[in-house]
Amino acid sequence: MLQDYFNEVINQVNKTIEKYLSNAPSGTSSLYEASKHLFSAGGKRLRPLILVSSCDFLGGDRSRAILAGSAIETLHTFTLIHDDIMDHDFLRRGLPTVHVKWGESMAILAGDLLHAKAFEMLNDSLEGVNETLHYEVMKTFINSIVVVSEGQAMDMQFEGRNDVTEEDYLEMVKKKTAYLIATSSKIGSLIGGAGPDVADKFFHFGIYLGIAFQIVDDIIGITSDEAELGKPLFSDIREGKRTLLVIRTLKEAESRELEVLKQVLGNKNASTDQLKEASQIVKKHSLEYAYSLAEEYRSRAISSLDGIQPRNQEAYEALKFVSEFTLKRKK
Amino acid sequence: MLQDYFNEVINQVNKTIEKYLSNAPSGTSSLYEASKHLFSAGGKRLRPLILVSSCDFLGGDRSRAILAGSAIETLHTFTLIHDDIMDHDFLRRGLPTVHVKWGESMAILAGDLLHAKAFEMLNDSLEGVNETLHYEVMKTFINSIVVVSEGQAMDMQFEGRNDVTEEDYLEMVKKKTAYLIATSSKIGSLIGGAGPDVADKFFHFGIYLGIAFQIVDDIIGITSDEAELGKPLFSDIREGKRTLLVIRTLKEAESRELEVLKQVLGNKNASTDQLKEASQIVKKHSLEYAYSLAEEYRSRAISSLDGIQPRNQEAYEALKFVSEFTLKRKK
Numbered sequence: 151m152l153q154d155y156f157n158e159v160i161n162q163v164n165k166t167i168e169k170y171l172s173n174a175p176s177g178t179s180s181l182y183e184a185s186k187h188l189f190s191a192g193g194k195r196l197r198p199l200i201l202v203s204s205c206d207f208l209g210g211d212r213s214r215a216i217l218a219g220s221a222i223e224t225l226h227t228f229t230l231i232h233d234d235i236m237d238h239d240f241l242r243r244g245l246p247t248v249h250v251k252w253g254e255s256m257a258i259l260a261g262d263l264l265h266a267k268a269f270e271m272l273n274d275s276l277e278g279v280n281e282t283l284h285y286e287v288m289k290t291f292i293n294s295i296v297v298v299s300e301g302q303a304m305d306m307q308f309e310g311r312n313d314v315t316e317e318d319y320l321e322m323v324k325k326k327t328a329y330l331i332a333t334s335s336k337i338g339s340l341i342g343g344a345g346p347d348v349a350d351k352f353f354h355f356g357i358y359l360g361i362a363f364q365i366v367d368d369i370i371g372i373t374s375d376e377a378e379l380g381k382p383l384f385s386d387i388r389e390g391k392r393t394l395l396v397i398r399t400l401k402e403a404e405s406r407e408l409e410v411l412k413q414v415l416g417n418k419n420a421s422t423d424q425l426k427e428a429s430q431i432v433k434k435h436s437l438e439y440a441y442s443l444a445e446e447y448r449s450r451a452i453s454s455l456d457g458i459q460p461r462n463q464e465a466y467e468a469l470k471f472v473s474e475f476t477l478k479r480k481k
Numbered sequence: 482m483l484q485d486y487f488n489e490v491i492n493q494v495n496k497t498i499e500k501y502l503s504n505a506p507s508g509t510s511s512l513y514e515a516s517k518h519l520f521s522a523g524g525k526r527l528r529p530l531i532l533v534s535s536c537d538f539l540g541g542d543r544s545r546a547i548l549a550g551s552a553i554e555t556l557h558t559f560t561l562i563h564d565d566i567m568d569h570d571f572l573r574r575g576l577p578t579v580h581v582k583w584g585e586s587m588a589i590l591a592g593d594l595l596h597a598k599a600f601e602m603l604n605d606s607l608e609g610v611n612e613t614l615h616y617e618v619m620k621t622f623i624n625s626i627v628v629v630s631e632g633q634a635m636d637m638q639f640e641g642r643n644d645v646t647e648e649d650y651l652e653m654v655k656k657k658t659a660y661l662i663a664t665s666s667k668i669g670s671l672i673g674g675a676g677p678d679v680a681d682k683f684f685h686f687g688i689y690l691g692i693a694f695q696i697v698d699d700i701i702g703i704t705s706d707e708a709e710l711g712k713p714l715f716s717d718i719r720e721g722k723r724t725l726l727v728i729r730t731l732k733e734a735e736s737r738e739l740e741v742l743k744q745v746l747g748n749k750n751a752s753t754d755q756l757k758e759a760s761q762i763v764k765k766h767s768l769e770y771a772y773s774l775a776e777e778y779r780s781r782a783i784s785s786l787d788g789i790q791p792r793n794q795e796a797y798e799a800l801k802f803v804s805e806f807t808l809k810r811k812k
Contacts (some may be wrong), residue, residue, distance in 0.1 A: 177631075
């Protein structure tokens with residue numbers, strides 16, 4: 151069963167991460183508690199699932215993939231901790247964010263520790279592989295961090311600008327979100343023995359899927375409810391984020407609606423009623439469009455793998471399921 | 482001349498770092514400017530000098546050492562940017578700190594980018610070496626980041642505690658400062674072809690030198706003047722840092738002096754006069770002791786290399802000079 155396949159991967163990844171974050175030396179227990187906080191709060195483990203499935207797809211070494219998948223999840227978690235500080239978010243996965251619970255200094259440090267621990271897991275996943283593969287996987291992983299940082303900088307720079315185009319948005323999302331997902335599938339394929347062409351196809355699978363994922367994330371951010379979402383609704387609007395939905399609405403809405411929206415966008419003191427009114431305007435003009443664009447990217451994602459013969463049919467089904475789940479999820 | 486040797490290494494390292502931080506993609510120019518800020522402000526380049534000299538000492542590949550040295554300097558700079566946020570410092574190398582100039586969010590992100598760029602340089606320094614060396618150097622580098630984060634957590638946890646012993650201090654300093662210096666000499670030796678025993682001697686050279694370095698740093702932090710130091714004087718006292726000097730004074734001072742000191746330590750609103758009075762008490766009880774302890778560690782450092790035959794006499798002289806400079810420096 152596909153569910154068993156997922157559960158096994160998730161359990162192995164959770165155990166690995168737990169192992170690498172145990173044994174806090176004396177005087178550092180807060181640091182390690184803060185670092186482990188978001189893992190214990192759940193999460194989808196989307197990136198390790200993609201990495202391990204991509205490796206299994208090609209019949210690669212499962213134990214290396216589990217370590218590399220744990221590395222990518224740890225890296226992702228580091229970015230969440232630092233992003234929550236930068237975006238002033240106070241809830242994540244239904245729990246207080248790390249900086250709310252331990253203070254900003256400890257949250258910065260916990261993110262830094264996870265950043266290093268991610269490299270520790272990745273390096274261990276590559277112990278004994280040939281030097282070319284070691285260099286290449288490391289390079290892919292490192293490059294994704296550089297690109298994700300650039301995406302976060304672009305996202306911050308977009309706030310407050312009303313001239314951000316859909317093209318700008320897609321470029322930013324590709325960097326901020328899609329690149330790490332693409333790195334997951336690419337590294338999975340490399341560990342699975344892929345040559346450059348096949349690795350490139352897995353990379354594109356992840357880029358397209360990642361864009362679909364972020365569009366759906368933007369949608370959920372204004373259509374879900376806080377209890378399900380586990381984080382504040384409308385925070386994108388409050389922070390003035392240029393999501394696909396906002397960009398589309400700024401282009402399509404009537405002048406009276408635009409006036410309301412512009413008063414609320416990026417206004418940290420906006421009331422809940424104002425946020426609700428603004429979100430109604432955004433939904434009216436952008437939801438249908440955003441869903442269809444996400445669906446288009448999902449479809450491109452899975453087509454990227456056409457022509458590669460799966461050595462493991464279940465892994466192929468897993469990647470297909472993950473792509474479909476990306477669109478259907480509610481949180 | 483030794484000065485030419487140093488200048489050549491420093492120039493090569495500066496050029497390498499500059500190259501890896503050029504070409505900011507559109508929308509990320511602030512991020513790259515913030516990341517480059519502290520490099521352009523100067524700095525001693527102590528860690529790359531130690532790394533390259535250690536490699537030269539054993540007759541290793543200079544171009545790999547320059548890349549690895551650039552990696553370690555970039556890593557060090559990332560820790561400075563994040564530490565300045567955590568310690569609320571507003572001056573560094575005579576310039577406003579990154580978070581003062583660009584805001585905290587951008588400073589967190591700039592540190593993260595440098596963290597990744599450091600790995601990029603290190604991985605490139607290892608391109609084509611055998612897989613065992615690649616794994617081992619990466620592991621050493623990663624471990625140092627974990628340990629440095631733990632040291633920073635201990636340092637933060639010590640603030641406000643009056644029961645920190647000299648032994649606690651040495652353990653914290655070993656992690657927070659000495660480990661990265663020891664990693665520099667160890668990686669230099671590994672790239673230079675050292676086996677485990679020789680690499681271990683270079684590691685110990687760095688640990689002892691790093692402890693001496695930090696003790697001198699603590700001394701300079703209350704004896705220098707701000708113009709020379711390039712950062713605020715007495716900030717250790719204001720933040721309540723448990724430096725060797727403070728620990729020694731808490732143990733040795735009379736009760737009237739202790740009363741004054743405890744009112745000022747960690748008091749963010751302390752006046753300049755109060756800080757000066759507290760620092761006089763600290764100097765009286767600890768300076769001589771601290772200098773002699775630093776000298777003892779410096780001497781242990783250079784003795785750690787006894788019995789290893791230098792393939793390059795200038796590199797040996799360079800390491801000796803760096804050790805001596807560590808004690809004599811004024812900033």
